[in-house]
Amino acid sequence: MTHKRSRQRELIKAFLMTRRDHPTADVVYSRVRQEMPNISLGTVYRNLTLLSELGEIQRLRLGDGTDHFDADTSPHNHFICNHCKAVIDLEMESIDSIDKVAAAGFQGEIEGHVTYFYGSCPACAEHSQIS
Amino acid sequence: MTHKRSRQRELIKAFLMTRRDHPTADVVYSRVRQEMPNISLGTVYRNLTLLSELGEIQRLRLGDGTDHFDADTSPHNHFICNHCKAVIDLEMESIDSIDKVAAAGFQGEIEGHVTYFYGSCPACAEHSQIS
DNA sequence: TCAATAATAGTAATGATTACTAATATTGAT
DNA sequence: ATCAATATTAGTAATCATTACTATTATTGA
Numbered sequence: 001m002t003h004k005r006s007r008q009r010e011l012i013k014a015f016l017m018t019r020r021d022h023p024t025a026d027v028v029y030s031r032v033r034q035e036m037p038n039i040s041l042g043t044v045y046r047n048l049t050l051l052s053e054l055g056e057i058q059r060l061r062l063g064d065g066t067d068h069f070d071a072d073t074s075p076h077n078h079f080i081c082n083h084c085k086a087v088i089d090l091e092m093e094s095i096d097s098i099d100k101v102a103a104a105g106f107q108g109e110i111e112g113h114v115t116y117f118y119g120s121c122p123a124c125a126e127h128s129q130i131s
Numbered sequence: 132m133t134h135k136r137s138r139q140r141e142l143i144k145a146f147l148m149t150r151r152d153h154p155t156a157d158v159v160y161s162r163v164r165q166e167m168p169n170i171s172l173g174t175v176y177r178n179l180t181l182l183s184e185l186g187e188i189q190r191l192r193l194g195d196g197t198d199h200f201d202a203d204t205s206p207h208n209h210f211i212c213n214h215c216k217a218v219i220d221l222e223m224e225s226i227d228s229i230d231k232v233a234a235a236g237f238q239g240e241i242e243g244h245v246t247y248f249y250g251s252c253p254a255c256a257e258h259s260q261i262s
Numbered sequence: 263t264c265a266a267t268a269a270t271a272g273t274a275a276t277g278a279t280t281a282c283t284a285a286t287a288t289t290g291a292t
Numbered sequence: 293a294t295c296a297a298t299a300t301t302a303g304t305a306a307t308c309a310t311t312a313c314t315a316t317t318a319t320t321g322a
Contacts, residue, residue, distance in 0.1 A: 002289095002299085003299070003300090004287080004288050004289065004298080004299050004300070005287095005288070005289090005300095006287075006288080006299085006300055006301075007287090008300080008301075009300090024278095025278080025279080026278085038302070038303095039301085039302080040301070040302045040303060040304090041279090041302095041303095042279090042280080042281085042301085042302075042303080042304090043300080043301060043302070045278090045279060045280075046280090046300085046301090047300095049279095049280095061194025061195075062194070063192030063193070063194050063245070064192075065277080065278070065309095065310090066277085066278065066279095067278085067279090077233065079233070079237070079239070079241070081239070082242065088239075090233055090237060091236060092232050092233050092235065092236065092237070093232055093235075095226075095229045095232055095233075098226045098229065098246070099248070101223050101224060101226055102208065102210070102221055102223050102226075102248045104223065104224075105222060105223065106210070106221060106223070106253075107253035107256075108210070108212070108219075108250055108251050108252040108253040108254075108255070108256045109250045109251045109256050110210070110248050110249075110250045111213065111249055111250035111251070112248070112249050112250065113246055113247060113248045113249065114194070114246070114247050114249070115229070115244055115245065115246040116244065116245050117230070117233045117241050117243070117244045118241075118242055118243050118244065118245070119239055119240045119241045119242035119243070120239050120240040120242070121239040122237075122238035122239040123239075124239070125238070125239045125240050133268085134268065134269085135267080135268050135269070135318080135319050135320065136269095136318095136319070136320090137268085137269055137270075137318075137319080138318090139269080139270070140269085155309090156309080156310080157309085169271070169272090170270085170271080171270070171271045171272060171273090172271095172272095172310090173270085173271075173272080173273090173310090173311080173312085174269080174270060174271070176309090176310060176311075177269085177270090177311090178269095180310095180311095196278095196279090196308080196309070197308090197309065197310095198309085198310090
């Protein structure tokens with residue numbers, strides 16, 4: 001099942017690469033529609049799924065009911081602001097060693113983990129401060 | 132907004148306390164219905180939400196599209212089998228120190244994290260083995 | 263026993279996502 | 293360039309988990 005190119009898929013990928021804020025499918029749709037007014041929402045979903053299966057983008061299941069997408073496929077961790085719900089990349093040293101901690105005493109096999117950090121983002125932390 | 136008792140809520144809580152497998156709302160519903168045949172699905176959802184807000188149970192958002200529930204509110208980590216999708220409690224030493232790793236160099240405030248481990252559960256790892 | 267009101271059953275509505283289908287676009291070969 | 297094969301699309305309908313709505317019922321403290 002080889003795949004053909006499509007203007008739609010390339011536009012979606014290109015748009016996602018300009019963003020650092022991990023948009024949802026709906027945000028991708030409304031923004032990409034400015035360039036291609038009758039692209040359909042189904043096309044956006046299908047291509048986001050395909051691109052993430054191909055490993056060209058990353059799907060983030062934050063547990064907030066809507067998936068987010070990230071064109072940065074390099075391994076990195078994410079932070080979600082409890083207040084404004086912003087999703088932010090974290091630059092931090094690897095915590096992959098927690099897999100070994102989990103594996104100790106576990107009969108099955110640990111193959112990986114998903115971690116999200118929560119708290120107040122820089123902007124929200126600033127605003128809540130007594131200055 | 133004080134709350135009154137209800138047979139339904141107590142039944143839901145009691146059922147959940149007998150389980151170690153982190154059932155979904157639907158599973159709770161179908162099982163609890165054996166004891167109380169005309170309980171409604173909405174009642175199950177409402178009470179699972181209320182109980183987790185009260186801190187009596189824990190809601191697990193595994194990112195698989197359906198929330199799971201756990202009557203064990205003590206801090207512990209979870210493992211999801213990539214094959215059979217079973218959700219299993221992990222007995223492991225604390226990894227809460229990863230919050231400090233994330234906080235280093237981050238301008239906002241890290242208040243906590245959510246982590247899920249993935250891989251092959253004991254049963255599935257066994258079956259896939261060349262014996 | 264009673265009045266106040268929280269909780270329920272049953273059903274409708276919502277929101278994210280997927281499935282379906284006839285029409286269109288892309289591709290490699292003629 | 294043309295063509296046939298087929299992947300992809302637009303548009304819409306369907307699905308699935310969850311929440312909202314409302315008239316009725318259950319719980320509670322007086």
